[in-house]
Amino acid sequence: MNLPTEDARGMARALTELLDTGRHALVASGSPLAARVADHVGCPLAEIPNVAEHLPSWDHANLQCGVDAYLARHSPDAAWFGIAGSRHFTPVVDMLTTADTNGQYRLGAVDYTTVATGPATAAEAVQLGLVCTAAPDGSPVVLAVQGAEEARGEDRCHLQVLAAERSTGAAVREEILTLAREHDVFRGQVLAFGASEHRGNRLLTFLPRPSMRADQVVLADGVLASIEHHVVRSAERTAALREHGQHLKRGLLLYGPPGTGKTHTVRYLLSRLPACTVFVLSGVAMIRWLRATAALARRLEPSVVVVEDVDLIAHDRSMTMSGNPALFELLDEMDGIGSEADVTFVLTTNRVDTMEEALAQRPGRVDLAVEIPKPDAACRERLLRLYGGPALRLPDASPLVAATDGVTASFVREWVRRAVLKSVTSGSGLDEPALRAALDELMSQQQALTRSMLGGRR
Incomplete structure (x- = not known):
């Protein structure tokens, strides 16, 4: 049937109005919770694409920082709202769909x-909530x-971004993640991976940064200066190395008997690197969080990864990851992080003999090995006077x-x-006396x- 032009246009307008009325009814027919989301986005829940980002639990503080920065930029007056009726973990989109069908969620x-933001600081983060805002293009x-x-x-x-177009949601997600990295609470901190009683949990603990003077580290003449020269690097020196195409990554191995001051020396180095993010790995954390630590160290460079008592994984070759000896896994991570990364690996060991073969098979991972032996007479007197203090x-x-x-x-x-x-x-x-x-x-x-455990003569 051929209609006059005006009649065709009138019918098109009527059809559009009918569709709009139906769409509005579809949006508003659900629960107030579902309607609030659908009304703001401007399309039915069933048509909203799922744009999400899933982060480790210990990144919650950074996710909140990114969202807060995004809202401050695009909708500083936006108000959060929540979901009632949640008894166990359910994705937000599923809650909204359920709310729209049977009203379980309101x-x-x-x-x-x-969430922790430092050794002695914490902040509130949204555990479950939604907020209406706008995309960079105003959508x-x-x-x-x-x-x-x-x-x-x-x-x-x-993080889930609910928008009418997938491209809009993706743009919002990327901006939030970029802002999260710009406001990363881990940067410049001293961190240690651990575990809780909850299965599978990855906890990052903030540790206080040591504050030490060089005269509190008693080593043979020239040893501490050599270690500092290798590890402590100014921004100017880093820029010069980059300009000349030289690698930035470095590896330091401190070896010697227990109790000679290897950990003490590491603590001094950390006090000399206030701008570096530090990760401390020991015990089971050496195995479980090695890859996560390497990724974070790359993300937060300049950074330092301290692996204490690495001989424990070198000696027990039953402790493996992906079928490979754990020590080789560590050395592979050190190599895979990239020579251009400003990352320092500091390893300590009481038994360097258990590592020599592995280091020989993976050359270039450690570029300075320093022995921390038992103190000679001059060092023992310095230690005695250091620990005795003014009262001696x-x-x-x-x-x-x-x-x-x-x-x-x-x-x-x-x-x-x-x-x-x-x-x-x-x-x-x-x-x-x-x-x-x-x-x-x-x-x-x-x-x-007791004497044996303290490193005294047998």
């Missing part, structure tokens, strides 16, 4: 949780943030220093601590095991 208050979108429910085995936090009254330390030949720095520290306790009990000062009495006690047969 408009409610926003759920918040507390209406709804953001949904959902935190992990670790007690139920859900160890990821989630000892004009001539040579007899006591000679009597402690072969002990470690840990032994000297415990020796001085016991001498201080004896001096307090007796009312005398921290002098040679107090030190001699404490040393005789440690050297007695009854203290043989």
Whole structure:
């Protein structure tokens, strides 16, 4: 049937109005929760594409930072709203669909949780909530943030962007992730991976950054200067290396008997690198979080990855990842992070012999190996005076220093601590008699095991 032009246009207008009326009825027919989302986005829930980002639970604080920065830029007055009726982890889109069909989920208050942002700081983050905002091009979108429910085995936090067009949602998601990296709470912090009682949880713990002076590190002449020169690098030196096409990544191995000061030296290095993000791995964390740590170190460069007592995974070759010895996995991660990355790996070991073969088979991972031996006589006297402090009254330390030949720095520290306790009990000062009495006690047969654990002579 051929209609006059005006009649055809009138019918088209009537059809459009009918469709709009039907679409509006479809949007508004659901629950207030579903209607609030659909009305803002401007299309039925069933037509909203799913644009999401799933992050590890320990990235929740950064996700919140990214969302907050996005809202401050595009809709500073936007108000969050929540979902009532949630009893277990369900994706937000599924909640909205259920709300639209049977009313199980309703408009409610926003759920918040507390997330760490530093060793002694924390912030509130949305555990479950939505907010109406706009895309960079002005299109209406709804953001949904959902935190992990670790007690139920859900160890990821989630961002969902609800928009009429997938491209719009993707653009919003990318801007939020970019802002999250710009405001990353991990940057410049000292962090350690651990685990909780909840299965599969990946916890990142903030540690206080050490504050130490060079005179608090007692090593043989020139050793500390060599380590500092290799690890501590100014921005100018980094820029110069890049300009000349040289690699930035470096590897340091500190080896020696237990108790000689390897960890103490590492703590001093961390105090000299206040702008670096530091990751400390030890124990099971060496195996479980190695890849995650390498990825974060690359993301947050300049960074330092400290792997303590690496001989434990070198010695126990039953501890594997992906069928490969764990030590080889560590060395492969060190290589795979890329030579252009400003990342320093600092390894400590009590048994370098267990690593020599692996290091030889993977050359280039460690470019400086430094022995931290038991302190010689000069270092033992420096340690004695360091730990004794201003209270020490000892004009001539040579007899006591000679009597402690072969002990470690840990032994000297415990020796001085016991001498201080004896001096307090007796009312005398921290002098040679107090030190001699404490040393005789440690050297007695009854203290043989204690002496061994402290690194003293057998």
